[in-house]
Amino acid sequence: MATPAIRNAWRIRSIFSTRHARPITTDALSRKFQIYTSRTTNPYLNLSIEHHLLEKSNPGSTILFLYTNDPCVVIGRNQNPWTEVNLPQLAKTRIKHGKPKHYLVRRRSGGGTVVHDSGNANWSVIWPKDDFERDKHARMVVEALKNMGIKGVSVNERHDIVQEVHDPEAPEPQPSVFKISGSAYKLTGKRALHHGTLLLNSDLTDISGLLRSPAAPYIAAQGVESVRSPVCNVGVEQNTDFYNAVIDQFKTMYPDGQRTKVIEVGKHEALKRDNIWKGLQELLSPKWLWESTPKFRLSSHPSPEDPRPRPDPPTDVSSCLYASYIASDNEILTHLSSSE
Template identity: 30%
Template sequence: MSSSLPAPELSAPELSAPDAPPPSPDNARPAPLVLIDNEGVTDPTLNLALEEWTLRNLDPQYRYLLFYVNEPSIIIGRNQNTLEEINRAYVEDRNVRVVRRMSGGGAVYHDEGNLNFSFMTDYKPGRLHNFNRFTRPLRRVLASMGVEAELEGRNDLVAGDGRKISGNAQFSTPRRMFSHGTLMFNTDRKALARALDVTPDKIDSKAHQSVRKRVANISEVGGRVYDVPTFRRLLVDGLFPQDETPVYTLRSDEWDAVEDLAERRYRRWAWNVGASPPFDVRRRERFEEGEVDVRLGIEDGKIDRIQIYGDFLGTWGTTAPLEHHLRGTPYAPEALRTKLAGVDVSPLLGGLTNDDFLALLYEEG
């Protein structure tokens, strides 16, 4: 059984909305923990927006815990180059969502077998990067289910055999913070491996790249058979020992504000791809018409520099007009296709077709 807290009077936030009042002193009693009801939402853009919006806007007298499950998606770390982290061919073929989050760390794969959590509380220096503090309650409940998990390295939970079952990251404002992570309960590990299987030798950047580790599902190491909803219920029961779990249910106007934030941030190409750090791409292939070697410099997700080399027999003598035409174009298949519409590259590239050139520019897989 659950009870609802009175909803604070909050207006729909801007991205620059002020944060909550200053936190309580370190020696104060811990604020009550409240469960946020995400109402079964599985849209990753909406769940990430919900997490950010509640962090910035809910009553700071409370700590909050949010659980959510996402449809198949790759969640990119704040400082990562999206194109280095995903298998583009697989992602596009399977309609896997790709969304950048607020926190740092590596890319993670989400699906209906993965339960995500987020603890929200006042920001204090001793809590930042203190993953032991935030994962301890989860480890205690997992142990009661027969899953002995330990914190390894900075931010991973591993099972007894050393395989990773959870990755964690954090984000803070000057006054509030969240520590969130994955709980791989019954994730499709084959899909995970395919979605994050990237050919690394064609992109050169200074972005933070993910470190792949051996992974395991909690259902495999726990020795019990149940589904994700049951797993979530057991976690809630273990984390909220009182008879009634305090639950925060968003009003319709608050959901409108979350939806607005999702539209303005988490559904925008400029955030999910364009926010990647600068990187360089080299594409080279030999066609019947000759070898074409393309060097690209990408900044803010757009083509900033491009040079085309090769031994093809172009009839214009220079590829400069094509290079100039492509500068400033978002480095994404549809944007490139649109930019090349109505342009015939064959005289410049010795008879190479537009489709072949487009496939070379944005090679997938």
């Protein structure tokens, strides 16, 4: 748990970056319709604010939450960071201007791995599970984009938002389809959460490399494997323009929430809530990030359980090394190695 010193450090820093932010009060959480935007760009904190809204809001309420994160790679709840993410590359890109460039985050919802940066906006809707419908709010975002004049957007069969792009200079006349938003769900006893990314003007150069792990050929993992899709930006400069369009469409979809005021949540106010602080500590803990990885087998050579051919070993590893182990719950269950 937080020591007072660390907590104060957060608070002191936040005084300079938080103006006009409002707290998430019990009164706000009890309302039938709620709209929040976040002023913090810390991915762990934004996910913790979102989790607080999921857990503490009136079970009959419908909530829209919009936020943007610092550069980070976000894996699904039941994914393996070693197979999904190029961790050496992540480590290399991590330090830029003295600040970590990409964080590694494990979220609480299902699904696959995505890369965020300041050109990506995140939308999140929480509503009663009795009214759950997979595509309802992805369609809401599609309508918002259409209202912004963006053409060719729709929800595909994987519940992702895609854009059909016509390139007049392409040698082949058929349109190309790109993913512009990935999404995931979390379902609790009474509540449903659907959140997604939206590529507005992200830097896409690092994405493909970050999502190709050099360890993947050696690891057979339980859990969820990401599905690779080509992506593109919709070309919106200001994330707030997207926020406003989604807020308008949310109010159109829920006319009873027409007069809902937008609450801007700041870091300082958010961290005052014990539940948010607790959620933040959980996401930051090695127990959550690494140790909750579903069971996996790493073997240097093909085995009956994982007969895939392996790439040539790196030059600094002896080709005589044989190693195989199974890891689960931060324990190595079986271990076999030799270097005859």
